[in-house]
Amino acid sequence: MAAPLELVADVQSRSPGRMAMRRFFKNRRAVICIILLAVVGSATLVVPWVTRHDYRESDWEYTYGKPNGTYWMGTDALGRDLMVRVFLGGRISFAIGFLATAVSVIIGVAYGATSAFAGGRIDAVMMRFVDILYGMPYMLVVIIIMSLTESKSVLIVFLVLGLFGWLTISRIVRGQVLSLREREFVEAAKALGVGAPAIIWRHMIPNILGPVIVYTTLAIPSVMLAESFLSFLGLGVSEPETSWGVLISEGQQSLERWWFVTFPGAALAITLFCLNSIGDGLRDAFDVQQK
């Protein structure tokens, strides 16, 4: 009689989530990237706080200044400390990346799950609507909305990016829910009389979490890139606030001054690389076939 108990314990310790985590932490590159990302992320929080320079303050005697003892990353055209601006810009880039992705993941999961769960005609209509939105050039729509709102609040940027970024995730979630709906454990739960909300909460969500997490880590970099593209066009964040996109855009205006583009460019590149590697690592970890 001991054997079945052992079996149960073994299954518990090997729940899909834990197994995935174990696989993930064996991936050296992904772990290094998490550490690196944590370093960059905490620097954007800590550096602007401990530095003695204000991100808005101009040193008119040292405009276009090379990095030196006072200004470790140099100064910009208005003599403002670039180091505090790079890390402060990082805050905004991170905030836009995470918040816009959160908005799109919430909308996408809710929409996709509803569509799949409702099924039939509702599902068809909801998915054709997604197809129509897919057909529209995403960036163009975002640019039109940004110009129409005439507002340059950061809030608008991530709302707009989030509102138009949920299409892919809704499809992924719909597909997952559709296949889960037919699985034995869901049927069993249904047969035992478990209600729909409980089924979604206990069985659907934990099972679609893997793909959603993977998608999220891969979506953040694309949102950050979209923000820097918008800043390139002069939409997005406005002075004196800044973001990596804005700083890089200013940097490419003055390529002779290497420090303009190097520091924000490096910060953005490291962040994007890390997020993508972590996303890759998670995808490998959650991939059932790879066992």
Next chain:
Amino acid sequence: MSSRSSLPLVLVLAAAACGKPASPAAQGAPESPARPQASAADEARRLLAEAGYPDGKGFPEFEIIYNKAEWHTKIAAAIQEMWRSKLGIKVVTRNTEWKVYLDLVQKGRFDIARRGYFGEYIDPEAFLSLFTADSGYNSGGWTSAGYDRMIFQSDRELDPAKRYALLGKAERLLLDEAPLMPLYNYIAHNLMKPFIKGVYHNVREMHPLQNVTLEGEGAPADGTLIFNISEEPHSLDPALADDIAGLKVLMHVFEGLANYDPRDASPVPAAAERWEISPDGLRWTFHLRPARWSNGDPVTAEDFAWSWRRAMSPKMPSAYKERMYVVKNARAISRGEASLDALGVRAVDDRTLVVDLEHPAPYFAQLVCLMVYYPVHRATVERHGDKWIEPDRIVHNGPYRIVEARRGDRMIFEANPRYRAADALKLKRFIFLHVTDERTALSLYETGQCHWLFRIPTDLVDQMRGRPDYMAGPIHGTYFYTFNLKKKPLDDVRVRRALSLAVDRETIVKRILRGGEEASDRLTPPLYPGYEVK
């Protein structure tokens, strides 16, 4: 991080820099820059407190609008920071495309707007008339009966010295009331390939291309000059065009009674071969040269008279209209108070045009170079309505025709074979580019895809100044900011003066523009001998 704590630091840094003999700030600045600036800031803070906003507390968040260009962005950011650090005021900045910007500014839909003006005739009145109550340019809502009266009187004053005295008094009043905040006087910065011959710097920055030649090393084999004029014209209808880009294009497509001399931009005979002025200065008689429209019709004096009446019609919403108000009854007609026939212009015969003025205007010959005075072809305009300027319909009388106009890209011009002096045209073909990004334009220039720029990125100006292909000089223009008095508390003169006082113009010209521009605390450029603001 508070706004108050940062100010002393700026002053300390400035003071420290002044102490060092070799510091860049000490050169070229005869008086110590830290002191007068500090007292101006104190005065600004005092005025703002008096107006009810001590340390900027409770001051609404205004928006600065400007059109997209790197130096507008930098100046706006600098002003934003100066107001923040000196007054504790927060403003936001917003850049827009040129046409959107013009629209917002002309309709008064702004709080604080970057503006700039190039006076169309070399006279202080070219600037001062912008701020009279009935000026279309004056969209910020500032009016002063006393100011309008002084401008009106100056128009009727025949003694030049007394006239300048009146204008100088009017400008003093304007500056004390501060509906605008002058920043600096423009300088033209040109980068021009050495094979371009026949272009000269002039204060109006007007370069008619008829007599330009391309010769010497590197001259393009197809004889096509490529000039980046940056912005696209707002309109190509001479009666509606209201920007410098429009003038640059239209002066090549149409021909007014007079045109600019390429050397000094003084008016020289064009469609008119000569003109006479009556002893009282009120009647001008123009004698036209024989010429043809591009469809073969002869250009007559009646064409001019009809076009001028059309331009003054109350239905034409041109910001440049006021440049014709000097013609008798033009102002009344434009307001709908007189019939079009009352306009002081008539054709005595096909080749003689008589113009009656409201008041003597020695600068009238400079005015007739402007597009609002150009003739248009009546039958074409009447047949096609506002679509008559489309490339396949347009009928014009100027030296060049537009062969192709690509939105946001370029306009291609070729000699008009029916132009009255077509054989004398030295330049047969040229292209105007609309590249608004200075960096892009500069790389086009450096790679030979563009031969002439009239703007240079501010952070490179100091490197360009020594180059042989660089041409620069002062021009008849001022860069300034205007306040919208309909937005409280910008209706309070103390607030406007505080905002103006808190802006350190020397810093803007020396640290941002870096091209030798002169900081200015007045609207008119310092180009009129004997004129003083007092």
